[in-house]
């Protein structure tokens with residue numbers, strides 16, 4: 092901790108023994124969560140991207156589950172260029188044989204077989220005693236080894252299994268030929284310290300433990316999936332099972348992008364590495380979100396839309412001075428083009444000035460301060476302030492800099508009861524005048540109230556449009572007036588359409604006067 096330039100990833104140690112194998116289970120455990128079912132073509136698309144991204148092992152499905160699952164695992168196995176293709180199988184001979192058939196076309200295939208080991212799973216799910224579990228471990232791993240040299244064995248509900256019995260199961264799996272032993276926290280029950288202790292205990296106590304790879308498979312029921320997985324790695328596990336966007340049963344699995352970026356960004360602390368091309372993480376997240384129709388939480392680490400967005404003034408100021416002040420990873424490192432400074436009520440002058448520059452405006456002292464005050468007022472009234480909102484606001488600021496008439500206040504009473512009534516206060520050459528009028532609708536009432544000061548101007552056009560979207564969008568109003576043979580068009584914008592209308596009308600009036608309409612303001616305006 093504490094380097095001056097935390098944003099730059101530390102040079103990762105590249106010793107093979109420190110490599111963490113990334114086992115992606117988006118297509119198997121990920122697909123198991125309600126609503127996340129993917130079609131055959133979607134699975135192929137996801138698998139292709141995972142393969143390209145450098146995922147070491149893709150768990151492509153559970154071939155015995157359905158003909159569709161079998162076929163997608165088989166097709167993924169056929170197409171994969173780099174990744175090992177894995178299928179899941181219960182401790183049943185038929186499952187294992189069907190799985191072997193599905194992964195057969197793969198350049199490198201793995202069978203992943205599992206059985207519940209905890210007292211609850213033994214008693215209630217399987218209805219068998221410890222001895223039979225042990226027999227099934229041996230039989231299933233042996234059967235799988237008859238098909239391939241790459242066999243993974245998992246102890247379902249390992250974290251709620253008696254330590255001695257878990258050791259006995261792991262020993263049986265290793266003896267039968269398992270090359271990877273996975274320790275799932277199936278129900279997301281463990282804490283990071285406990286989980287690390289469990290991996291350490293197995294590595295110390297089980298004969299042959301140093302010959303195989305220990306793996307983690309942590310669920311997120313308590314929001315600890317990533318923390319537990321990384322604790323497992325700290326204790327010596329060298330495979331992490333995870334899923335894109337943290338997809339998986341119930342609250343999901345450890346999120347692949349979080350595991351990978353934690354290892355990448357804090358290689359200095361963790362001293363391990365992965366083979367993942369991190370610049371593909373955003374693409375992977377978007378693809379999985381699209382095919383499952385599961386939105387990604389806005390503030391989700393790494394791939395949430397706010398992960399590299401800054402709204403508050405102090406953060407934006409820091410970011411403008413040095414990105415490392417408020418970002419520990421570069422957006423480019425996860426495949427994003429750039430960080431974003433989102434303009435809102437918490438933004439400050441530095442960011443506002445930068446935004447104006449980006450939009451092509453250079454405002455001097457007072458004009459800038461006035462625009463900033465109006466921007467803050469707009470941001471208070473509106474959830475999202477878009478670039479177009481700022482443009483409309485500044486255009487109006489520039490246009491009205493020399494105006495002799497300004498709208499000070501407007502109150503409109505509208506509704507079905509009628510008549511609609513408007514009360515307007517105008518500042519004319521520094522003096523305030525208030526007038527009231529009723530009309531046929533709120534716009535008519537507003538314009539009549541203004542016209543009370545300038546009866547000659549004829550309304551030639553009135554047009555309303557929304558600058559941005561949503562019910563809190565700014566309205567942009569255009570008003571064209573004719574007086575003394577001259578025509579002037581004024582624009583006004585505000586989240587309140589009536590205020591925008593009054594501004595547009597007054598802006599047109601100012602232009603008429605500036606263009607030398609016959610009557611001067613003093614005489615044009617009624618007292």
Ligand SMILES: CC(=O)SCCNC(=O)CCNC(=O)[C@H](O)C(C)(C)COP(=O)(O)OP(=O)(O)OC[C@H]1O[C@@H](n2cnc3c(N)ncnc32)[C@H](O)[C@@H]1OP(=O)(O)O
Pocket residue numbers: 120123153155156157180181182183205206207216217247277340
């Ligand atoms: C923690 C996990 O994620 S485990 C993986 C969970 N994923 C899935 O279940 C998705 C795919 N599953 C399926 O399509 C179906 O459940 C199938 C095809 C596997 C089985 O379907 P069915 O034969 O109809 O059984 P059903 O699902 O109702 O019950 C599960 C059976 O498997 C048994 N079983 C569960 N786990 C295992 C295991 N690891 N090894 C052996 N048997 C097991 C159960 O005891 C139960 O057996 P029983 O019928 O003798 O009581």
Ligand SMILES: CC(C)C(=O)C(=O)O
Pocket residue numbers: 120205245246247248273275276277278308310
């Ligand atoms: C099959 C195993 C690995 C599993 O998904 C779990 O225990 O959560």
